[in-house]
Amino acid sequence: MNRKKLQKQAEALNRSARHFRRPEVECLIRLFHTLVPEAGERRGAAGLDRNAFRSVLHLTFGMTDDMIMDRVFRAFDKDNDSCVSVKEWVEGLSIFLRGTLEEKMKYCFEVYDLNGDGYISREEMFHMLKNSLLKQPTEEDPDEGIKDLVEITLKKMDYDHDGKLSYADFEKAVRDENLLLEAFGPCLPDIKSSMAFEMQAFQETHDL
Structure with a gap:
C-alpha cells in the first residue's frame, strides 16, 4: 500500500x-x-x-x-x-x-443481545453462561445451577422487573458495579x- x-x-x-x-x-x-x-x-x-x-x-x-x-x-x-x-x-x-465506559457498555450489550431485539432475555443469559462456565464433572445437572445463576443475575440487574435486561437495566447495573460489564462472558481484552x-x-x- x-x-x-x-x-x-x-x-x-x-x-x-x-x-x-x-x-x-x-x-x-x-x-x-x-x-x-x-x-x-x-x-x-x-x-x-x-x-x-x-x-x-x-x-x-x-x-x-x-x-x-x-x-x-x-x-x-x-x-x-x-x-x-x-x-x-x-x-x-x-x-x-x-x-x-459508555462505549464499552453499548458494545458489550450488543454482543450479549444475541437476537438483536434490544433485550438480553433469560434464554440468552442461559446460553452464554452455559457456554462460558466450566463444566464441573461432579454436578448432577449443571443446567440447574446455570438457571439459578440466571435468576440471581436478573435479581441484581433487572431494575424494572420485566424478566429481561434492557440497555437501561444493564447500564445502571454496570455503573453501580463495573465488574458486571462482562457478566455473560469475556468479550473485551x-x-x-x-x-x-x-x-x-x-x-x-x-x-x-
Missing part, C-alpha cells in the same frame, strides 16, 4: 476512531493489510472474514468462547457483509482497546493482552 494512500486512509479514519492518534491509525491499517494481504488487490468486500478475525481474537487476545467470538465479529462487522473492513477494524479496535497488542502494533510510534 503506497504511503500517500495510507495517509489519506489514516486521515479519514482518524476522525471516527477518536481514541487513536494518527500514527497509531496508520499502524493499524498496515497491520490489517498484513492480515488480509489480498484486501488491496480485489474489489468488493475486502476484509477479515469470520475465521481470520476469530483467529486474531484467539491468538492475540486469548478468547476461547466460540459464541462470544462470533458475537464480537458481528459487533465489528457493522454493515453485516460477513467481513471486517479496514474502517470497521480501526473503529472497532478504538472501542475494544480504549473505549470509554484483558489489560495484559491489550497492552501486548498495543506495544507490538504501535512499536514504531515509539512514544507510547
Whole structure:
C-alpha cells in the first residue's frame, strides 16, 4: 500500500476512531493489510472474514468462547457483509482497546443481545453462561445451577422487573458495579493482552 494512500486512509479514519492518534491509525491499517494481504488487490468486500478475525481474537487476545467470538465479529462487522473492513477494524479496535465506559457498555450489550431485539432475555443469559462456565464433572445437572445463576443475575440487574435486561437495566447495573460489564462472558481484552497488542502494533510510534 503506497504511503500517500495510507495517509489519506489514516486521515479519514482518524476522525471516527477518536481514541487513536494518527500514527497509531496508520499502524493499524498496515497491520490489517498484513492480515488480509489480498484486501488491496480485489474489489468488493475486502476484509477479515469470520475465521481470520476469530483467529486474531484467539491468538492475540486469548478468547476461547466460540459464541462470544462470533458475537464480537458481528459487533465489528457493522454493515453485516460477513467481513471486517479496514474502517470497521480501526473503529472497532478504538472501542475494544480504549473505549470509554459508555462505549464499552453499548458494545458489550450488543454482543450479549444475541437476537438483536434490544433485550438480553433469560434464554440468552442461559446460553452464554452455559457456554462460558466450566463444566464441573461432579454436578448432577449443571443446567440447574446455570438457571439459578440466571435468576440471581436478573435479581441484581433487572431494575424494572420485566424478566429481561434492557440497555437501561444493564447500564445502571454496570455503573453501580463495573465488574458486571462482562457478566455473560469475556468479550473485551484483558489489560495484559491489550497492552501486548498495543506495544507490538504501535512499536514504531515509539512514544507510547
